[in-house]
Amino acid sequence: MTPRGRGDLRARVSRGFRDYYAGPYRRRLARSARDEQDLLMMVVLAEELGVPNPAAFYTLELLPAVYGEMHAWHRRAGLERSPFDTVACC
Numbered sequence: 001m002t003p004r005g006r007g008d009l010r011a012r013v014s015r016g017f018r019d020y021y022a023g024p025y026r027r028r029l030a031r032s033a034r035d036e037q038d039l040l041m042m043v044v045l046a047e048e049l050g051v052p053n054p055a056a057f058y059t060l061e062l063l064p065a066v067y068g069e070m071h072a073w074h075r076r077a078g079l080e081r082s083p084f085d086t087v088a089c090c
Contacts, residue, residue, distance in 0.1 A: 034076070041066055041073045048084045 044062045046053035053059065066073075071089040074082050082089050 037069070038073060038076065041069065045084070 040062075042049070043053070043055065044059045044066050046059070047056055067089075070082060074089070
């Protein structure tokens with residue numbers, strides 16, 4: 001077996017072990033990341049939702065960053081259209 005063949009075999013075995021051990025958790029980690037993103041959207045958009053936001057001073061500068069994610073967020077929340085008058089994404 002050539003040295004290159006061993007490297008390819010080692011890489012394939014490494015990928016196989018990574019998929020075997022990390023595979024079952026991949027979906028849960030993705031869901032956790034999505035839940036954290038949804039929580040951030042709720043905190044940043046709290047004033048628009050009518051919830052008093054004690055951190056409004058800090059979250060105000062995050063508004064431009066979350067406007068791009070607005071469509072995906074309200075679709076995951078089960079809303080056909082954006083619930084906000086100031087943000088029209090659809």
